Amino acid sequence: MSVFIASLNSGSNGNCYYVGNSEEAVLIDAGIICRETEKRMGRLGLDMRRVKAIFISHEHTDHICGLAVLAKKYNLPVYITDNTRQHTALTDKHCVITFNANSQVSIGSLRVTAFSKYHDAADPHSFVVENNGITVGIFTDIGRACDNVIKHFKLCHAAFLEANYDEDMLLRGRYPWFLKNRIRGGNGHLSNTQSLELFTTHRPPFMSHLLLAHLSRDNNNPELVKELFSRHAGNTEIIVASRYEETAVYSIGNKFVQAPASRPQPVKVQQMQLSLF
Numbered sequence: 001m002s003v004f005i006a007s008l009n010s011g012s013n014g015n016c017y018y019v020g021n022s023e024e025a026v027l028i029d030a031g032i033i034c035r036e037t038e039k040r041m042g043r044l045g046l047d048m049r050r051v052k053a054i055f056i057s058h059e060h061t062d063h064i065c066g067l068a069v070l071a072k073k074y075n076l077p078v079y080i081t082d083n084t085r086q087h088t089a090l091t092d093k094h095c096v097i098t099f100n101a102n103s104q105v106s107i108g109s110l111r112v113t114a115f116s117k118y119h120d121a122a123d124p125h126s127f128v129v130e131n132n133g134i135t136v137g138i139f140t141d142i143g144r145a146c147d148n149v150i151k152h153f154k155l156c157h158a159a160f161l162e163a164n165y166d167e168d169m170l171l172r173g174r175y176p177w178f179l180k181n182r183i184r185g186g187n188g189h190l191s192n193t194q195s196l197e198l199f200t201t202h203r204p205p206f207m208s209h210l211l212l213a214h215l216s217r218d219n220n221n222p223e224l225v226k227e228l229f230s231r232h233a234g235n236t237e238i239i240v241a242s243r244y245e246e247t248a249v250y251s252i253g254n255k256f257v258q259a260p261a262s263r264p265q266p267v268k269v270q271q272m273q274l275s276l277f
């Protein structure tokens with residue numbers, strides 16, 4: 001059974017990633033408002049009724065700003081650590097479930113594993129989602145490619161991987177020094193170079209899709225990132241997730257791609273396949 005993935009938005013203005021099979025799905029983070037989440041999923045033909053849970057990586061606004069409303073409206077359980085929860089607007093009326101790093105949570109046949117990482121937040125985690133032998137990783141907001149990140153990246157058939165900034169652009173840019181150092185200091189974000197090194201050194205041969213994520217508006221350039229990674233892509237498809245719109249839905253496990261209705265479709269989609277969403 002294939003796994004379907006999409007970025008609904010990616011960047012410091014909001015993060016929300018969809019991972020699911022034909023029966024159930026999870027959202028990783030809820031950093032865009034509820035209405036926009038619904039609109040973008042609708043354009044992709046993704047049914048909100050298939051979403052069974054939201055997993056939260058950390059409390060920064062770009063990962064939780066739509067959480068309280070979305071979880072309440074659809075009565076969705078929110079998987080979050082206790083420390084992270086303290087910094088959110090979740091109330092007793094929400095269904096909150098605490099997770100522990102390295103223990104698996106089953107959502108139907110999806111198995112979600114959280115692991116801790118370096119990032120300047122209360123209790124930051126990243127996730128891999130496994131379904132019937134296909135593994136998808138969501139690796140954003142990582143200060144460095146630590147052993148945990150590497151261990152899980154090596155298992156992924158597809159990955160959302162942060163490529164936050166170009167080192168020269170950050171250095172020469174308008175950000176104050178304290179912020180530049182916060183971003184690149186090992187507890188902030190991965191640069192294009194660090195991200196590329198992780199990819200070229202640890203990419204497994206079966207990785208079919210790499211979705212570059214959480215690009216800085218001021219210190220990066222999507223074309224630069226696409227060009228940089230494409231040179232080293234081999235048989236991995238390189239996609240840059242946008243700060244402004246959803247990606248297509250990618251099917252991991254076969255070659256089928258569902259494009260948003262508003263954009264040209266890279267692959268002709270048959271009606272029978274559409275029913276999968």
Ligand SMILES: [Zn+2]
Nearest residue numbers: 012060062141
């Ligand atoms: Zn972020």
Ligand SMILES: [Zn+2]
Nearest residue numbers: 058060119141
């Ligand atoms: Zn963050």
